[in-house]
Amino acid sequence: MSPYPALDAARVREILTRAHGCRVVVLGDMMLDEHIVGRAQAVAREAPVLIVEQESRYAVPGGATNVAANLRALACEVGVCGVVGDDAAGAALREQLDDRGIGAAGLIAHASRTTSIKLRIWAGGDRQQPQHMVSRVDTVDRRDLDDAAASELIAYLERSIPTADALLISDYWNGVVGSEVVAAALPLARKHGLIIAVDAHGGLTRFGGAAVVTPNQPEAEAELGYALASPALACRGAAELRGRLEAQGVIITLGAAGMVAAALDNDPVLIPAAPQARVADPTGAGDTVAAAVTAGLLGGGSILEAALIGELAARIVIRRLGVAVASTEAILAEAGAAHG
Numbered sequence: 001m002s003p004y005p006a007l008d009a010a011r012v013r014e015i016l017t018r019a020h021g022c023r024v025v026v027l028g029d030m031m032l033d034e035h036i037v038g039r040a041q042a043v044a045r046e047a048p049v050l051i052v053e054q055e056s057r058y059a060v061p062g063g064a065t066n067v068a069a070n071l072r073a074l075a076c077e078v079g080v081c082g083v084v085g086d087d088a089a090g091a092a093l094r095e096q097l098d099d100r101g102i103g104a105a106g107l108i109a110h111a112s113r114t115t116s117i118k119l120r121i122w123a124g125g126d127r128q129q130p131q132h133m134v135s136r137v138d139t140v141d142r143r144d145l146d147d148a149a150a151s152e153l154i155a156y157l158e159r160s161i162p163t164a165d166a167l168l169i170s171d172y173w174n175g176v177v178g179s180e181v182v183a184a185a186l187p188l189a190r191k192h193g194l195i196i197a198v199d200a201h202g203g204l205t206r207f208g209g210a211a212v213v214t215p216n217q218p219e220a221e222a223e224l225g226y227a228l229a230s231p232a233l234a235c236r237g238a239a240e241l242r243g244r245l246e247a248q249g250v251i252i253t254l255g256a257a258g259m260v261a262a263a264l265d266n267d268p269v270l271i272p273a274a275p276q277a278r279v280a281d282p283t284g285a286g287d288t289v290a291a292a293v294t295a296g297l298l299g300g301g302s303i304l305e306a307a308l309i310g311e312l313a314a315r316i317v318i319r320r321l322g323v324a325v326a327s328t329e330a331i332l333a334e335a336g337a338a339h340g
Helices: 009-019 064-073 088-100 147-163 179-191 217-224 231-245 285-298 303-317 328-339
Strands: 023-028 030-043 050-063 077-085 103-110 116-124 132-139 166-171 195-200 249-253 259-263 266-271
Touching: 009 285, 009 303, 009 328, 023 064, 023 147, 030 064, 030 077, 030 088, 050 064, 050 088, 050 116, 064 077, 064 088, 064 166, 064 285, 077 088, 077 147, 088 103, 103 147, 147 179, 166 179, 166 285, 179 195, 195 285, 217 231, 217 249, 231 249, 231 259, 231 266, 249 285, 249 303, 259 303, 266 303, 285 303, 303 328
Parallel strands: 023 077, 023 166, 030 116, 077 103, 166 195
Antiparallel strands: 030 050, 116 132, 249 259, 259 266
């Protein structure tokens, strides 16, 4: 296990500035994240549940579209490739992408599917300003794509990958990143010299030869078959997984313990999480890490430097309620505060 290195703000600025304008195709499971924010008023008479009086309701891109939103916040040019339903939620998600300047030509709407939605309900007390999630309701279409939808996605990938700099696959196991789509996307990306980054909830061996894979701890443990119960085991597991996947790097996020990065030409490095005054919500932090790591590689950073930038970005979003993004400016400020 190598010692934890420093990455000063000047180097972070250099890397992220080089990533500006780089073109990324985000392939994966597109979701709409809805949030109801209110105050807990009482316990319902008909069941032992809270009555939450709604104060606001909003929606933001989730799943693979959250990855895309984070890349766009880092000034990358981004296009998404995925499937939604021909419904109001799908239209709302497309509007969200348009508002952020994210290309949605590869967002295929099919009447046979339902747009996946994750609805989170937040509530505070009468005199309690911080909100806490009290419930989450998922509407998820996990069916495999039919042949027509898969063919449309592949056609978009064939048009977009030759002009891109990176392919980021965000697979929530909701049926979009099937074998046919993977078999088309990966060879095409390799042929055109793209950086291939993968953030998948399982089946990591499908993505052998990627530049970087960013599983969380449970996903890595499921692939390895043993628990990463100590720093030494986390480092061993990251190195073993990198070898199995024949990847240039593997970055495993460990929650409150930070992350571990294993690269082809370096010993694994454990990157501790920074002390946080308040963790508001870890939702979407993995998406942010995947996006920031990809931007780090696009900007010429090493696997370790990209991991350190990902850790800085994660610090920012976990202090915010709901799915959030970390901009270049916010990451630079975080880097300055960490090394100032």
